Amino acid sequence: MQSAPKAGALGARYWFHRVFKKSWLHPPVKRAFLGSAVEASACTMRRHEGTDSGDDQMLIIDPITPKQQQQVIVRTSDLLQQCQRHFGQVFKPVDIQFDLRGRSSGMYVLKNGRRYFRFNPFIFAKYFDDNLATTVPHEVAHYASDILFGIKNIRPHGKEWQAIMHTLGVEPKVTGNYDLSGIPLKRQRHFTYACHCMTHQLTTVRHNKIATGKARYFCQKCDGQLSLN
Numbered sequence: 001m002q003s004a005p006k007a008g009a010l011g012a013r014y015w016f017h018r019v020f021k022k023s024w025l026h027p028p029v030k031r032a033f034l035g036s037a038v039e040a041s042a043c044t045m046r047r048h049e050g051t052d053s054g055d056d057q058m059l060i061i062d063p064i065t066p067k068q069q070q071q072v073i074v075r076t077s078d079l080l081q082q083c084q085r086h087f088g089q090v091f092k093p094v095d096i097q098f099d100l101r102g103r104s105s106g107m108y109v110l111k112n113g114r115r116y117f118r119f120n121p122f123i124f125a126k127y128f129d130d131n132l133a134t135t136v137p138h139e140v141a142h143y144a145s146d147i148l149f150g151i152k153n154i155r156p157h158g159k160e161w162q163a164i165m166h167t168l169g170v171e172p173k174v175t176g177n178y179d180l181s182g183i184p185l186k187r188q189r190h191f192t193y194a195c196h197c198m199t200h201q202l203t204t205v206r207h208n209k210i211a212t213g214k215a216r217y218f219c220q221k222c223d224g225q226l227s228l229n
C-alpha cells in the first residue's frame, strides 16, 4: 500500500463530530453537547478520510511508460500533419503534458494565448489503444478547430469539430465508456483550518460539511474547534 493515511501524513489529528439531526443545523451551531446524536471516534475519521480522498482504492494502475508517451506524441504529430494536408494550413506543434487526473482522458487547453494538450496517463495506461485511436484525435480536433475557426466562435463538439474528426477518419464521439476502477482521483484541494494550537488541512468534503453545518471538527490536542484560517 503506497498511500499512508491522510490524517497522519498531514499531521492533523482531530475529532469528528457529525450532527445527525437536521434540527441541529440552526446556526450558529454551538459546540455543546450533542449527547448520543454525536459520533466521535478516530476510526470513523479514518474511514471517512479514506472515502474522501480515494485512498480506499485497492489497485492503482501504473501510468503509461515513456515509450508509450512517445507513441502519443508521434500519433499527435501524425494527426496534425493530416490536418495540415487537408486544410492547407500550418498547425504548429503544441506541448503535450501527461498530468491530467480524474475522469477525463484528455483535454485541449488554451490559456493566456498558450495552447497545449493534457492527457491522463492512468486512463491511457488502462485503455492505451483506444485512447490512441479516439482521445488523441478528439483533442487534436479541438486544437485544429480553434486554429481554423477560433474557439470562441464555435461549440466545442459542434459541426466544425465533427467535420475535423471525420477528416481524421474518427467517429466524432464525445465520451468514452471506460471502467475507471484503479484510476486515481483528482488530488483533493485542502482548506487550512486552525484550532488554538496549530493549523489543520481539511478536505473539500469536510470543508463543505462545516460550511453547511453538518459537521464540526475539534483538535485532539487542545480540544479547540477548528475554524477556517
Ligand SMILES: [Zn+2]
Pocket: 138, 142, 156, 157, 174
Ligand atoms: Zn471534447
Ligand SMILES: [Zn+2]
Pocket: 195, 196, 197, 198, 219, 220, 221, 222, 223, 224
Ligand atoms: Zn489544537
